[in-house]
Amino acid sequence: MALIDIRGLRKRFRDQEAIQGIDLSIEAGEIFGLIGPDGAGKSTLIRLLAGILPPTTGEIFLHDIDVVTNYEEARKIIGYMPQTFGLYGPLTVAENLRAVARIRGVTGAEFQKRTERLYRFSGLAPFQDRRAAQLSGGMKQKLGLCCVLIHQPSILLLDEPTVGVDPISRREFWDILHTLAAQGSTILISTPYLEEAARCHRIAFLRQGKILEVLDPLTLRERFPYATCDIFAPEPRVLLQGLQGRLTPTAAFLSGDHVHLIGEKQLLASGRLEKTVRQLVAKGAIVEVKETTPTVQDLYFVQERMGNET
Ligand SMILES: Nc1ncnc2c1ncn2[C@@H]1O[C@H](COP(=O)(O)OP(=O)(O)O)[C@@H](O)[C@H]1O
Numbered sequence: 001m002a003l004i005d006i007r008g009l010r011k012r013f014r015d016q017e018a019i020q021g022i023d024l025s026i027e028a029g030e031i032f033g034l035i036g037p038d039g040a041g042k043s044t045l046i047r048l049l050a051g052i053l054p055p056t057t058g059e060i061f062l063h064d065i066d067v068v069t070n071y072e073e074a075r076k077i078i079g080y081m082p083q084t085f086g087l088y089g090p091l092t093v094a095e096n097l098r099a100v101a102r103i104r105g106v107t108g109a110e111f112q113k114r115t116e117r118l119y120r121f122s123g124l125a126p127f128q129d130r131r132a133a134q135l136s137g138g139m140k141q142k143l144g145l146c147c148v149l150i151h152q153p154s155i156l157l158l159d160e161p162t163v164g165v166d167p168i169s170r171r172e173f174w175d176i177l178h179t180l181a182a183q184g185s186t187i188l189i190s191t192p193y194l195e196e197a198a199r200c201h202r203i204a205f206l207r208q209g210k211i212l213e214v215l216d217p218l219t220l221r222e223r224f225p226y227a228t229c230d231i232f233a234p235e236p237r238v239l240l241q242g243l244q245g246r247l248t249p250t251a252a253f254l255s256g257d258h259v260h261l262i263g264e265k266q267l268l269a270s271g272r273l274e275k276t277v278r279q280l281v282a283k284g285a286i287v288e289v290k291e292t293t294p295t296v297q298d299l300y301f302v303q304e305r306m307g308n309e310t
């Protein structure tokens, strides 16, 4: 039996159908990734599953519980972390946990036991008395996850929980997710980062409210064997033309005040890119080649480009 079962799901907002017929089954213990360009419908799908948005048509079963008709039961097994979630900034880590626990009816010895476990697990123990507002980005996200875990949900719905978090904290966050999955949690998570998507067991590529395809991590890695970077220099437009002429990168384009480039990993690792950039700008100009974390937008861009060429 599938733990998450979605059938014929559609969601129409006033002038737009954000979810256009989704059927999907997710098994117990799976970490299932949702990727897709902005506006693809990832957040809408997650909110529908969390039961906080009613579908226009279709059915959602979580653990055989109908989310639409039996929300009261469903919410007991759902842990939902919205794209922007609220911690109480002036309250400490411990007070934040106590506040959500009270809402969920978790008190006394049971609360103690659970928070101790969450502290151990998340590494938040030394920060119990720190105000949430004073935590680093990575710590905030871990506290957010702990808040979502306090009622011991079996299904986690996480909407881009690691955006803006430093790479090390992101890796730690994912280690926690893998531990949870190994203990039997089922996780649906959206992410803009390809390396994170590749840590899922399966990944659905969403576009315009439909699942284009379901991928496995290996296929995803094969589709994007590139490195990405932002190049800052005076006259980025001129630099872009020069780079396209000299290096023929996989893709390069202007993005705000800099050039965003997608290219072979070797191009960056060998220093050949940086050398070429320096040759293309005026002598003594300040340039910076900053490697970035490849995102779904990067993949999307490469796919669109290749699609147009064939
Ligand atoms: N509450 C809403 N009212 C109207 N349109 C919405 C609402 N929520 C989302 N949308 C629209 O639905 C589409 C999908 O949005 P969303 O699910 O947030 O995409 P994603 O999370 O993949 O970026 C977008 O075009 C968005 O503008």
Ligand SMILES: [Mg+2]
Pocket (backbone or CB within 6 Å): 042, 043, 044, 083
């Ligand atoms: Mg979103």
